[in-house]
Structure formats: C-alpha cells, structure tokens
Amino acid sequence: MTASPSPALARHDLIARFSEILGPAGVLTDATDIAPFCTDWRSLYHGRALAVLRPASTDELAAIVRLCVAHDVPMVPQGGNTSMVGGATPDDTGREVVICLSRMNRIRGIDPRDLTMEIEAGVTLKAAQDAAWEAGFMLPLSISSEGSAQIGGVLATNAGGNNTLRYGNARELTLGLEAVMPDGSVFNGLRRLRKDNTGYALRQLLVGSEGTLGFITTAILQLHPQPREIDAALCAVEDASAALDLLGLLRSRDPSLLQAFEFMSGTGMELVTDLIPGAGLPLEETAPAYVLLELATPRPDADLREFTESVLGEALEEGIITDAVIAESESQRAGLWKLREEHAEAQRRAGASVKNDVSVPVTHVPELITRATSACEALIPGIRPAPFGHMGDGNIHFNLVQPEGMAPEAFLARSHDIMDTVSAIVKELDGSFSAEHGVGQLKPYMMPSWRGGAELAAMRHIKTALDPRNLMNPGKVLPPATQGA
Numbered sequence: 001m002t003a004s005p006s007p008a009l010a011r012h013d014l015i016a017r018f019s020e021i022l023g024p025a026g027v028l029t030d031a032t033d034i035a036p037f038c039t040d041w042r043s044l045y046h047g048r049a050l051a052v053l054r055p056a057s058t059d060e061l062a063a064i065v066r067l068c069v070a071h072d073v074p075m076v077p078q079g080g081n082t083s084m085v086g087g088a089t090p091d092d093t094g095r096e097v098v099i100c101l102s103r104m105n106r107i108r109g110i111d112p113r114d115l116t117m118e119i120e121a122g123v124t125l126k127a128a129q130d131a132a133w134e135a136g137f138m139l140p141l142s143i144s145s146e147g148s149a150q151i152g153g154v155l156a157t158n159a160g161g162n163n164t165l166r167y168g169n170a171r172e173l174t175l176g177l178e179a180v181m182p183d184g185s186v187f188n189g190l191r192r193l194r195k196d197n198t199g200y201a202l203r204q205l206l207v208g209s210e211g212t213l214g215f216i217t218t219a220i221l222q223l224h225p226q227p228r229e230i231d232a233a234l235c236a237v238e239d240a241s242a243a244l245d246l247l248g249l250l251r252s253r254d255p256s257l258l259q260a261f262e263f264m265s266g267t268g269m270e271l272v273t274d275l276i277p278g279a280g281l282p283l284e285e286t287a288p289a290y291v292l293l294e295l296a297t298p299r300p301d302a303d304l305r306e307f308t309e310s311v312l313g314e315a316l317e318e319g320i321i322t323d324a325v326i327a328e329s330e331s332q333r334a335g336l337w338k339l340r341e342e343h344a345e346a347q348r349r350a351g352a353s354v355k356n357d358v359s360v361p362v363t364h365v366p367e368l369i370t371r372a373t374s375a376c377e378a379l380i381p382g383i384r385p386a387p388f389g390h391m392g393d394g395n396i397h398f399n400l401v402q403p404e405g406m407a408p409e410a411f412l413a414r415s416h417d418i419m420d421t422v423s424a425i426v427k428e429l430d431g432s433f434s435a436e437h438g439v440g441q442l443k444p445y446m447m448p449s450w451r452g453g454a455e456l457a458a459m460r461h462i463k464t465a466l467d468p469r470n471l472m473n474p475g476k477v478l479p480p481a482t483q484g485a
C-alpha cells in the first residue's frame with residue numbers, strides 16, 4: 001500500500017527543504033536560470049518548473065525524491081537536454097521539478113582486464129568516449145549529440161546511433177546500473193557480470209524507460225578493444241536501393257569489418273553544405289544520395305586499406321556507386337563525419353521540420369524511402385523529404401523540411417498528418433514508429449495502435465507498481481489511461 005502524501009507545502013517551504021538537502025548550488029529558482037531547462041532542443045515544448053534541482057550524489061538524489069513523493073511533486077529527469085521527443089521537458093503547470101544529474105559527473109574507473117567502465121549519469125557521452133580511448137579501449141556508442149548528451153539520458157533512452165549495427169544499442173553495452181527508484185529507494189545493481197540470470201532484468205527495464213521508472217545514477221558499461229585501423233569512405237549512389245547493394249557487397253566480402261553504414265539524401269546533404277560553415281563535399285559532383293561507411297579492425301595484421309580500395313573499386317565497376325573518397329587522415333575522417341553529424345542542425349536552420357525516427361528491416365529501407373517520399377509530397381506540395389541515418393541497422397530518420405516560403409507554424413500544424421502518413425507505411429513494412437529517439441511526450445498517442453493490448457497493459461501495470469502516484473516523468477511514454485488499453 002502507498003502512503004498518502006503529506007499536506008502540500010507552500011512553494012517557498014519546499015524550496016527551503018530542497019536547499020537544506022542540496023545546498024544553494026543545487027537549487028535553481030530564478031526564472032532566467034531555469035528557462036533553458038524548460039525548453040527542448042527542437043523548441044517544440046515550452047514548460048515551466050517549480051525549481052531545477054541538481055543533486056551531487058546518489059544520497060542527495062534519493063533524499064529529494066523521497067521529499068517529492070511525500071509532497072506529491074512530479075519529477076522530470078534531465079541530462080544534456082538533447083531529447084528529440086520532448087522527453088526531458090516539464091509540462092506547463094509549474095508543479096514539476098526538473099532534476100538534472102550534471103553534477104554527478106565522475107568517471108569512477110576503468111577496469112582494463114574486465115573491459116568495463118564505471119561512470120556517473122552526468123558525464124557527457126563524448127567525455128566517456130575520450131576517457132575510454134585514453135585508457136586504450138573504445139566505448140562504441142556514438143550519436144550526433146554526444147558532446148552534450150549525458151550518460152544518464154543516453155541509457156534512459158537506450159540511445160543507438162552510428163555503431164549499432166556492430167556493437168548494439170546502449171542496452172547491449174550496459175552490464176550494471178545504480179538507480180534511485182520512484183519511492184526514493186536505491187537499486188544497487190552495479191554488477192559487472194556477463195551472465196547474471198537472477199530474476200527479472202531490472203537494469204534492462206530501466207534502460208529505455210525514459211525516466212518514467214526511476215533515475216539512472218551510475219552505470220557499468222562494456223568497453224571494446226580499440227580498432228588498429230579505421231577506414232571511412234563517402235560514396236555517391238543513385239538511390240537507397242544502390243546503397244543496399246553496397247551494404248550487401250561489403251557484407252559478402254567480410255561481414256566482420258563494417259562498423260557504420262549511414263545513408264544521406266542529396267537534399268539533406270545540400271542543406272548541410274549550404275548551412276553549416278566548413279562543411280564541404282569532397283566529391284567532384286553532387287549525387288542523388290550518399291553513403292558514409294566505416295570499416296574497422298582490432299587485428300594488427302589486417303590490411304584494411306587494401307580491402308577498402310578493392311571492395312569500393314568493385315562497387316564502382318559494377319555501377320553500385322558512382323564515386324567515392326576514402327579519408328586519408330584523422331582530420332579528413334572527421335570532415336566526412338561532419339557532413340553526416342550536422343544533418344539535424346542543418347535541418348533546424350532550414351526552418352521547421354518533422355522527424356520520423358523509424359526503423360524497418362534493412363531490406364525494406366529502399367521501399368520505405370520511395371513510398372514515404374511520394375506520400376509526403378502528395379500530402380504537402382513543396383515539402384522537402386531529407387531522409388538520412390543508420391541504414392545499416394534499418395533506422396532511417398525520415399525527416400521532412402518545410403516547403404520554402406511556408407510559415408513554420410502552418411507546417412508544424414500538419415505534424416501529425418505527416419507522422420501518420422509515414423508511420424502507416426512503416427507499419428506495412430513491419431517496422432517501428434520510434435527506433436532510437438524514444439516516445440517522450442511527442443509520441444505517446446501512437447502507443448495504443450502500435451503497442452496496444454497485452455503489451456501496453458503490461459507496461460501500465462509495471463508503471464503503476466513502481467510509481468503508483470505517477471510522479472516520475474508524467475506524460476511521457478504512456479498515453480493517458482483514457483487513450484486505449
């Protein structure tokens with residue numbers, strides 16, 4: 001049975017209690033200080049918050065969670081605030097507190113024999129990658145927002161990104177977790193075991209729960225050996241079908257080498273080269289589409305360059321690709337990745353855009369792109385489809401940029417029409433409406449038609465059992481009970 005809440009405290013009394021636990025540095029109440037925490041990266045949501053709380057330890061976090069539960073204060077976890085689906089933005093009631101773990105930012109250690117890293121939630125993904133690399137290993141998770149995204153959010157959303165096809169999503173790399181549960185108790189699952197079948201896999205439930213089942217505070221992540229050689233190449237292709245042929249060719253020649261296979265449309269690439277300073281296309285001509293691929297090996301004796309040149313030569317001869325450039329240095333490799341990583345930013349600068357972070361079986365990617373392009377062009381004349389993303393694992397960001405000259409608000413008012421049009425095709429192709437960005441507050445309305453019946457019912461039971469008063473990131477992931485079972 002759940003204890004009933006203590007009588008509501010006046011705002012200033014609550015703030016005083018938070019300050020007693022966290023000290024003045026841990027509590028932000030000034031409107032200007034709070035503002036950045038109340039808007040998402042895409043500027044789709046503008047909320048309000050009672051306060052922003054910044055605990056510096058698990059004990060402090062547990063104490064404020066218990067205080068929130070006692071006084072019925074809803075809590076919104078936030079890391080680097082890079083959600084694409086409003087998953088970390090408070091609502092507009094002003095009742096919620098944003099709890100940001102950026103002060104819990106220690107890399108506690110790297111174990112070179114177990115190939116693991118123990119790391120707190122507030123460390124940015126980039127800092128985690130760098131620390132792993134300096135220690136002689138690789139943390140293979142890589143996403144466009146890695147400079148800001150923090151480990152807590154990366155795990156809470158089960159982030160995927162560029163290397164999923166070889167190393168898996170965040171979930172596959174998470175061996176252990178510590179978390180503060182919705183009642184303020186601490187789940188200490190900081191285990192570093194590859195095998196551990198001891199009941200329900202709570203850590204796997206927390207990974208991907210988008211902050212609705214607790215706060216991830218610390219994790220033990222699996223590291224990988226550093227590659228000795230990496231080849232990155234940008235290839236020009238006619239369309240996604242040719243890109244799929246290229247993927248098939250690479251895999252038939254050596255399935256173990258591929259670590260990234262990213263598709264980009266000509267439209268998306270043009271936005272990047274036009275709108276991002278320093279982003280230039282290193283090919284002689286523009287193309288209808290491009291693939292950025294990366295091959296890597298930890299073996300000391302492999303002649304990777306010979307392989308890359310021979311397989312791309314074969315692809316050119318067979319007409320699968322029309323041109324290619326292989327990076328000759330680390331800075332050229334970074335230049336190729338810049339063309340890919342700046343897609344989201346370029347689209348933001350181009351005006352309003354609607355994102356469809358979808359996945360389908362890899363073999364269906366060309367059909368998805370062809371059909372969704374025609375359907376969206378028929379829906380809104382002048383719309384600019386700019387699909388790109390992690391084709392090697394079937395995850396395409398089927399993003400659409402507003403027609404030139406259309407008011408952004410008018411375009412965004414059609415968001416649901418566009419998302420529904422794309423997702424109907426994705427459903428026919430056995431895909432998912434949210435591959436890696438999560439559900440957040442943008443997509444709970446899609447849950448009944450995609451995950452209804454026993455699946456959504458089980459999710460609701462789990463949520464109610466762990467968070468009976470719905471105080472953990474309310475309004476995210478699950479639709480209101482009135483919206484379908």
Ligand code: MLT
Pocket residue numbers: 084144161340341343344355357389397399
């Ligand atoms: C990316 O892979 O760059 C992001 O997930 C993309 C997006 O803007 O949809």
Ligand code: ZN
Pocket residue numbers: 161389390397436
């Ligand atoms: Zn992505």
